[in-house]
Amino acid sequence: MSVVGRQADGAVGSEATIEGSGTESTRTANRWVPWLFRIGSVGVVLLIWELYGRAQETTLFFVPFTSVVGALWELAQTAEFWDAYRQTFIPFIWGWLLSLAVGIILGLLIGRFSAFAALTKPYVTFLNALPISTLVPIAVILLGIGFASRILIVFLFGVIEVTLNTAAGVRYVNRDLVEMGESFNAPQWRLFRKVIFPASLPGIMAGVRIGTGRAVVGMVVVEILLVAVGMGRLILRYRGRFQSAELFAVVLALIIFGILLQMVARRIERRASRWKYEMEQTL
């Protein structure tokens, strides 16, 4: 341990500093360029929004961006807003986590066992072809307007993407890697745990990211379509009263929530498939 360990540490240390000074700076420089473009692009759109809003004769339909931010600031001072946020958020979290757990397990089974894939194919195809929104009334009839139906809808929105991406991740695992594992006389479950699962992680994580976005859609859809609670109720109310600034503010709050969640998902994805990104960068 000691001798080899020391040698290895030394080598890694020195190599890292050499590489660090060269690639790190170019990498950060490259990172900033797309950010500049992104910020610039958003800035231009917001500016057009602002000008167009100010050109309106009334604030009934379209309001400038700054009014929306102002309204959001006002809303954020009220308990009602945070109540609504929580009402929306809690069932979402449950439905979302459930869709990830079920989607990953189903996807692994579908990707690994062709018999299981054949067995579940009709349902997967069905859910994939169907606009999930059409299930909202049915869910409400079955489970009422409480948490359960909202959890179910969020779950249904998210689960398909997680399942399909996970299954694809498993199916497209490099065959050579599997053969290498087999050549060392490994039992199937160990082969799965040590080769197939880690090799599928990029696909699984893509599923998590896409499924998360879909789950957010499900969360809002269910509230607007049928169960007027939480953020959905606020949207319906402000729309009814033509309080456009507040209406836009609620939508903006949802967008911010969605973006934050996407950032979390993307971060997890990067972590889990770091080897893949690093490999692609050197290739």
Add this chain to the structure above:
Amino acid sequence: MIEIQEIGRRFNTRDGGSFEALKDVSFSVGDKEFFSIIGPSGCGKTTLLKMVAGLVKPSSGKVIIDGQAVTGPGNDRAMVFQHFVLLPWADVLTNVGFGLEMRGLSRKESREAAKPFLDRVGLTRFAEHYPHELSGGMQQRVGLARALAVGPDILLMDEPFGALDAQTRQLMQEDLMRLWDAEQKTVIFVTHSMDEAAYLSDRVLVMDTHPGGVREILDVPLPRPRDESARRTPVFNELTAHMWHELRGMMGDPTAPAPE
């Protein structure tokens, strides 16, 4: 001793017919022998090797190792792959220990047990590097160390240096020669390089193609231990010239003299 007995392999083609990849292949490889298989692309040499590895089943015939018919992979064999096939998400030391891990050791134990083998291929400094940070030659050293780490009696090498540049390749051949002198394992080595086959082997099987089969088995009467100078002997030149003559005839070269 490895006995290949009347091995055949057929594939079903898409139009409902079948294609005979290997036909009636019989030969045997002695203990601690360095045995190479050379042949044109598509002659089934890799398939044959995978049959010995237990990864591919023959359509007919069998592989017998020390009196036991091969039914699947076994702890007595380890394979080195043409494209290295390292885990991209694991560092070098974990990769070297991976064969042991696949045989049931914990990650920690196998990393520990892998260290002397990493040392043997001269990569101790790179224990915590990742495969994509290494050159092709270094990656294949990791692949070789991984195979050696499980302590196999038989090393199965599938064009292990085929993906490397010429200089690296020559270096790897010499290193392998030294390792083999020290380890004394049975090696079956698939290659399409005549120099490589002649330099490394005790015997060379030249394969026929369409269908794949045994064309001839050549003895390599070069003394051991061998070094670089072996490549400049008349025996070496004669052998490679003979192999070229045989292979050329199979490659559909119209200018080649008809094989006798």
